[in-house]
Amino acid sequence: MxxxxxxxxxxxxxxxxxxxxxxxxxxxxxxxxxxxxxxxxxxxxxxxxxxxxxxxxxxxxxxxxxxxxxxxxxxxxxxxxxxxxxxxxxxxxxxxxxxxxxxxxxxxxxxxxxxxxxxxxxxxxxxxxxxxxxxxxxxxxxxxxxxxxxxxxxxxxxxxxxxxxxxxxxxxxxxxxxxxxxxxxxxxEFPVPFDAWWFRLPRRDDEQEPVASIVPRFAGSDILLSLTRKEYYQIAYLAAKGLDPQLRAQGVQSFRARVAKLRPDLADRVDEIKSMDDLHLLDVKxxxxxxxxxxxxxxxxxxxxxxxxxxxxxxxxxxxxxxxxxxxxxxxxxxxxxxxxxxxxxxxxxxxxxxxxxxxxxxxxxxxxxxxxxxxxxxxxxxxxxxxxxxxxxxxxxxxxxxxxxxxxxxxxxxRREGRDGGGRSDGGGPPQAAK
CATH class of the missing domain: 3.50.50.60 (FAD/NAD(P)-binding domain)
Structure with missing residues (x-):
């Protein structure tokens, strides 16, 4: 020690x-x-x-x-x-x-x-x-x-x-x-029926939008959620819990096809998924x-x-x-x-x-x-x-x-400190009191 x-x-x-x-x-x-x-x-x-x-x-x-x-x-x-x-x-x-x-x-x-x-x-x-x-x-x-x-x-x-x-x-x-x-x-522990695989795909300049929406996409037993980031899409592929070994065994070409089916508008860039190592598994709990x-x-x-x-x-x-x-x-x-x-x-x-x-x-x-x-x-x-x-x-x-x-x-x-909206007023630095 x-x-x-x-x-x-x-x-x-x-x-x-x-x-x-x-x-x-x-x-x-x-x-x-x-x-x-x-x-x-x-x-x-x-x-x-x-x-x-x-x-x-x-x-x-x-x-x-x-x-x-x-x-x-x-x-x-x-x-x-x-x-x-x-x-x-x-x-x-x-x-x-x-x-x-x-x-x-x-x-x-x-x-x-x-x-x-x-x-x-x-x-x-x-x-x-x-x-x-x-x-x-x-x-x-x-x-x-x-x-x-x-x-x-x-x-x-x-x-x-x-x-x-x-x-x-x-x-x-x-x-x-x-x-x-x-x-x-x-x-x-509470039952969770799915896991999530995170990956990213690039965004084009003409796809920039000031405020984006979240719209899940469904196809068969697959779900895709896309979160819009500044320069790329952060994407979650959701499927049945425990599917990871099977998914990886099927290979990257199969996974690209799944993504393209769920999001045809992104089919032109699924090759950016170079290998199954680009997928990050989240064991959802x-x-x-x-x-x-x-x-x-x-x-x-x-x-x-x-x-x-x-x-x-x-x-x-x-x-x-x-x-x-x-x-x-x-x-x-x-x-x-x-x-x-x-x-x-x-x-x-x-x-x-x-x-x-x-x-x-x-x-x-x-x-x-x-x-x-x-x-x-x-x-x-x-x-x-x-x-x-x-x-x-x-x-x-x-x-x-x-x-x-x-x-x-x-x-x-x-x-609290003085802030952008004026609501962060200071209390003058007095000692904190325990809340009930």
């Missing part, structure tokens, strides 16, 4: 939840160390949708203007093919500006942007190439920090190890959370743990509830978790009074939106995606389609649910 350190809060995982929580706590004056196992954030085909709830939060933090300068494109609505043509189910244009769209932003750009903001706070530390590998406990059985391992950024070989003692340990280390396993917490905390330990984001890609809500739900957590634990951490009651209050606050969104995803799996991969015709619920066609105002409700979700969070007063 090379060294031992201490901090008020150690966060395992430098994803959206971990970095946002680190930023907020540091603005409260809490000493926080974020451990990120990779050398950078440059990993392709991660979730890149930033919803209105997060954009509003960035405005409240005084970061909205900088965020809008990041490379991005806009998604304007969600349409679903039916037997009598496409129907718009969610129309973001019906929402009040400036929060009437979903932004497509490379996640590495978003994370680097948030880290740059967090580094303005003297209490924030990010440790790259450092992975939390185990939990530490005090004599009373309370989690008291983590053991970690460091790796060389180039070779990946282990270079050292150490321990960080902390009043609070937060597991934001993803759906395969190491710390969750070490704590003996096992998620409840939907789960949640029933208890997000133990004494000295809190789990957030995918570590607490892995989300399906349906609706693209995973990043935003994780960020909302981080805001709710910071609001409730910053004050007690500063005062040295943090107990399990405050950790339980975080789960109590975020349990309802998690369950609601996961139930919505289960419904989409059953009604749309599951029926297709079983070789049946995709069918949106008839009453929903009828209402969406004949009562355009109804389209605002699904848009609100996707854009903001149930129980969206606002930035705590101690973290």
């Amino acid at each position: 090379d060294q031992a350190e201490s901090t008020s809060c150690v966060i395992a995982g430098g994803g959206p939840a971990g970095v946002m929580l680190g930023l907020l706590l540091a603005r409260a004056g809490v000493g926080v160390t974020v451990l990120e196992k990779h050398a950078d954030f440059l990993r392709d085909f991660r979730g890149d949708t930033v919803h209105a709830s997060t954009i509003r939060l960035l405005d409240e933090l005084g970061l909205g203007e900088g965020f809008r300068k990041l490379p991005q494109s806009k998604l304007g609505n969600f349409r679903l093919p039916t037997g009598s043509g496409e129907v718009t189910l969610a129309d973001f244009g019906l929402l009040k500006p400036p929060y009437n769209y979903v932004a497509m932003v490379p996640q590495w750009d978003l994370l680097n942007f948030l880290v740059d903001a967090a580094r303005q706070e003297p209490q924030f530390t990010l440790r790259r190439n450092t992975q939390a590998t185990d939990l530490l406990y005090d004599a009373g059985g309370k989690v008291a920090g983590v053991a970690y391992r460091t790796r060389d950024a180039v070779s990946g070989e282990a270079t050292g190890s150490g321990e960080i003692r902390a009043e609070l340990t937060v597991a934001c280390d993803g759906r395969g959370s190491v710390l969750r396993g070490k704590a003996g917490l096992v998620p409840q 939907l789960n949640r743990i029933n208890r997000w905390h133990k004494p000295g330990l809190l789990l957030l984001g995918d570590a607490a509830h892995a989300m399906s890609p349906a609706g693209g809500v995973g990043i935003n739900l994780a960020i909302q978790d981080a805001v709710a957590a910071a609001t409730r634990i910053a004050g007690p951490l500063l005062l040295g009074t943090l107990g399990e009651a405050e950790l339980a209050s975080v789960q109590k606050r975020r349990w309802f939106p998690t369950v609601v969104l996961q139930n919505m995803q289960l419904l989409l799996h059953k009604v749309v995606f599951g029926s297709v991969v079983r070789g049946q015709q995709a069918a949106a619920p008839g009453p929903v389609v009828f209402i969406a066609r004949h009562l355009p105002g109804f389209r605002k409700l699904p848009a609100l649910m996707i854009a903001f979700g149930p129980r969206p969070e606002h930035a705590p007063a101690f973290a």
Whole structure:
């Protein structure tokens, strides 16, 4: 063991939840160390949708203007093919500006942007190439920090190890959370009928559009979802779970033909899929743990509830978790009074939106995606389609649910700064108070 350190809060995982929580706590004056196992954030085909709830939060933090300068494109609505043509189910244009769209932003750009903001706070530390590998406990059985391992950024070989003692340990280390396993917490798994294979195809200059739509394409038992990026299409091919070995055995020519059948307008560029190595498999999971905390330990984001890609809500739900957590634990951490009651209050606050969104995803799996991969015709619920066609105002409700979700969070007063929309007022720098 090379060294031992201490901090008020150690966060395992430098994803959206971990970095946002680190930023907020540091603005409260809490000493926080974020451990990120990779050398950078440059990993392709991660979730890149930033919803209105997060954009509003960035405005409240005084970061909205900088965020809008990041490379991005806009998604304007969600349409679903039916037997009598496409129907718009969610129309973001019906929402009040400036929060009437979903932004497509490379996640590495978003994370680097948030880290740059967090580094303005003297209490924030990010440790790259450092992975939390185990939990530490005090004599009373309370989690008291983590053991970690460091790796060389180039070779990946282990270079050292150490321990960080902390009043609070937060597991934001993803759906395969190491710390969750070490704590003996096992998620409840829900059935998912499909997996996703991500790849990209180029866009032509004449295909640029200011606001794009999401329209799933169906053919037989295959589904294709296309997300419009600045210079390319980020595409998800959805098919029955467990199909990966068969798909790869059939080869790249067969897969190109599948794509061309689903999107004839892209048939002229499927040769850009050079080999099956260009497909990145996402083993889709939907789960949640029933208890997000133990004494000295809190789990957030995918570590607490892995989300399906349906609706693209995973990043935003994780960020909302981080805001709710910071609001409730910053004050007690500063005062040295943090107990399990405050950790339980975080789960109590975020349990309802998690369950609601996961139930919505289960419904989409059953009604749309599951029926297709079983070789049946995709069918949106008839009453929903009828209402969406004949009562355009109804389209605002699904848009609100996707854009903001149930129980969206606002930035705590101690973290607010003057921002683009004037809503990010400062509270004068006073100490945070614990939320009820």
